[in-house]
Amino acid sequence: MPHDFAANEPLLKRYSDNPIVGRAAIPCANAIFNSAVVSYEGEYRGVFRVDDQCRRFRMHAGRSTDGIQWDIEPEPISWKVSDPSVAAFDYTYDPRITPIDGRYFITWCHTCHGPSIGLGVTDDFESFEFLDVVLPPFNRNAVLFPRKIGGRYMMLHRPSDNGHTPFGDIFVSSSPDLLHWGRHRVVMGVRDGWQSTKIGAGPVPIETPEGWVLIYHGVLTSCNGFVYSIGAAILDLDDPTHLLHRTRRYILAPTELYECVGDVPNVTFPCAALYDEGTGEVRVYYGGADTCVCLATCSMADLLAFIKENRFDD
Numbered sequence: 001m002p003h004d005f006a007a008n009e010p011l012l013k014r015y016s017d018n019p020i021v022g023r024a025a026i027p028c029a030n031a032i033f034n035s036a037v038v039s040y041e042g043e044y045r046g047v048f049r050v051d052d053q054c055r056r057f058r059m060h061a062g063r064s065t066d067g068i069q070w071d072i073e074p075e076p077i078s079w080k081v082s083d084p085s086v087a088a089f090d091y092t093y094d095p096r097i098t099p100i101d102g103r104y105f106i107t108w109c110h111t112c113h114g115p116s117i118g119l120g121v122t123d124d125f126e127s128f129e130f131l132d133v134v135l136p137p138f139n140r141n142a143v144l145f146p147r148k149i150g151g152r153y154m155m156l157h158r159p160s161d162n163g164h165t166p167f168g169d170i171f172v173s174s175s176p177d178l179l180h181w182g183r184h185r186v187v188m189g190v191r192d193g194w195q196s197t198k199i200g201a202g203p204v205p206i207e208t209p210e211g212w213v214l215i216y217h218g219v220l221t222s223c224n225g226f227v228y229s230i231g232a233a234i235l236d237l238d239d240p241t242h243l244l245h246r247t248r249r250y251i252l253a254p255t256e257l258y259e260c261v262g263d264v265p266n267v268t269f270p271c272a273a274l275y276d277e278g279t280g281e282v283r284v285y286y287g288g289a290d291t292c293v294c295l296a297t298c299s300m301a302d303l304l305a306f307i308k309e310n311r312f313d314d
């Protein structure tokens, strides 16, 4: 049934059995959230952010046949590393996975003299190679586009600071080889309301005939601290530095208990989206309250219509 745009319900519909991964899914975990998943050979694979009971943040591989019930490895990923000087993995978090030309590239917030951007790759989700620190401190929320645009790889990211960052706009940079990044441009900045403090890219942008659909998080500052909601935008297909539309109204905001109560209250933080072109369904995976992994869905037709109907006029 098409979305009723006048209704009080947000566009994204929560999965009835949320959260799909709870904080205690593996023995060492204090919390499991902000995790990335992809389709893989008829099944699903993921890289999960696990904050352990020493309060380190590390990434663990996971597998699933349906994308809902996950088996997560009890040990963190053991990365194959060529330069040990940048290979500390105790504070690595918020992964995104981008399939490019049959390989799976992982970007995450690496800790190397502060939050920076790490890049790794896997072909089978069993063996993982750390490629390098591709953006220096301070930066977070990096995600690659799934193909070259104008002959160059492109990556969204969010320059930041060493703390909890009370500012932040989404940038895009490009590269000839995935390792060397330049031509840095601002794509979109903060606006009013739910996205007034900072914004950051979420899942891998989805290619549609109308443009790249970007699902992102936006943060407002309330008297009780930051509140993380989810919105969406459309970027130009040939030039993703060019923003076409973005939602003034959020598509999901923290209102359920598992989004409002946890290690960090009032957080919905999207890191992955799977688009099934056959059914038209978009599944969005998001972290709830920095504690658990949740799922919400909508149709691509509704998402595109919502972005256009609820956009800023200027």
Ligand code: BMA
Residues within 6 Å of the ligand: 034, 093, 094, 164, 228, 264, 267, 269, 287, 290
């Ligand atoms: C950000 C990151 C995210 C987290 C969010 C809300 O700075 O740490 O992983 O979800 O804060 O706490």
